């Protein structure tokens with residue numbers, strides 16, 4: 402009995418112990434699967450976070466742009482914008498190689514005008530650091546090709562958005578820039594109806610962010626920036642002079658550029674920033690912008706697609722003061738060379754500073770139909786032309802620059818006529834896109850004349 406009761410006691414004890422082990426095991430299992438679940442959740446969340454930032458999957462341009470901005474901001478400040486190698490590239494690129502050379506931050510350096518200006522400045526011995534967000538307004542592969550061109554000249558581009566305040570502050574901490582050539586913008590007159598917010602984001606918010614950072618910098622740099630001939634809007638005076646009225650913009654694009662000019666006045670007035678706005682007149686040339694008429698006309702003519710040539714609502718020819726890129730580069734360099742120093746430092750004004758606005762045009766308006774016939778000759782292809790009344794999309798019928806002021810202050814003198822400039826453009830175009838040898842032959846023989 403005693404044995405059986407002992408046995409039953411020990412069996413009970415064993416059962417109890419095994420029960421406890423099972424409970425413990427289950428608890429352990431539950432705890433570890435909880436831990437595993439949490440870890441998996443964390444990893445999944447991190448993956449979603451990174452993928453959302455890297456690959457915006459929306460088809461909407463405005464949202465796309467916003468995602469692109471977020472991506473570059475995140476990566477630029479958090480990853481690319483740190484590290485000894487990155488900082489060394491920033492320093493090397495912005496260090497001048499000539500006595501009293503400038504140290505210039507070029508925003509929009511992978512853009513059309515930005516690329517040409519950066520190369521010209523670097524070649525004469527200035528230090529040039531680029532900034533660009535490589536957005537998708539037009540084919541980013543063209544921007545990457547321009548970046549390669551710049552990197553061959555030892556020009557480094559920081560990949561970040563103008564609105565990336567920590568990144569801009571960091572750059573100004575590392576480099577005592579003497580100048581900023583501010584060319585980054587949401588360009589294009591007609592696209593403003595499709596994606597208005599992108600113009601506010603870049604041309605207003607981005608510009609203000611840049612001015613906020615530069616006003617606080619010590620030393621404050623002098624700033625030369627891209628305004629636009631479109632600010633003249635519905636101006637009737639001819640040719641357009643800087644003193645003409647600019648309070649009737651015909652597009653949101655023009656309105657944001659005009660707003661930029663007013664914002665420039667404010668920062669000059671309060672903080673003593675030296676500011677020069679350049680009103681570019683329809684700039685064209687090699688490495689140009691695919692969204693501009695001369696560029697997509699070339700593409701469409703070569704592909705046998707029809708093109709629309711606008712006429713005004715009064716049936717008149719639409720005309721532009723097309724300006725060749727090399728002339729614009731000379732104008733930008735002239736404006737930089739004559740820009741006086743900002744007078745403030747660390748956010749405080751110490752005296753009055755320079756505030757300027759200049760037209761940079763070619764001074765000879767050409768009808769769009771004439772541009773097309775020059776292209777037809779160069780490409781050796783007849784265009785399928787449709788003459789249509791200008792849609793109400795922000796376009797203006799006519800532009801014509803008076804450049805007296807730029808000539809007086811920095812000897813600006815455009816020297817390239819439209820036929821010569823377009824020949825250079827077409828030569829570049831056929832080489833870059835590798836099109837028709839017949840076009841090449843024609844262009845080369847023309848070029849030799």
Ligand SMILES: O=C(O)[C@H]1O[C@H](OP(=O)(O)OP(=O)(O)OC[C@H]2O[C@@H](n3ccc(=O)[nH]c3=O)[C@H](O)[C@@H]2O)[C@H](O)[C@@H](O)[C@@H]1O
Pocket residue numbers: 588589590628629630631632681682683684692693694695709710711719720721769791796797798
């Ligand atoms: O200089 C300026 O202020 C502006 O010049 C260009 O704007 P835009 O002159 O309109 O240049 P394009 O878009 O290349 O148009 C050139 C001409 O072709 C005409 N056009 C355009 C498109 C089209 O399908 N057909 C057509 O006849 C336009 O009305 C315009 O007269 C740039 O796109 C702006 O960024 C710049 O600020």
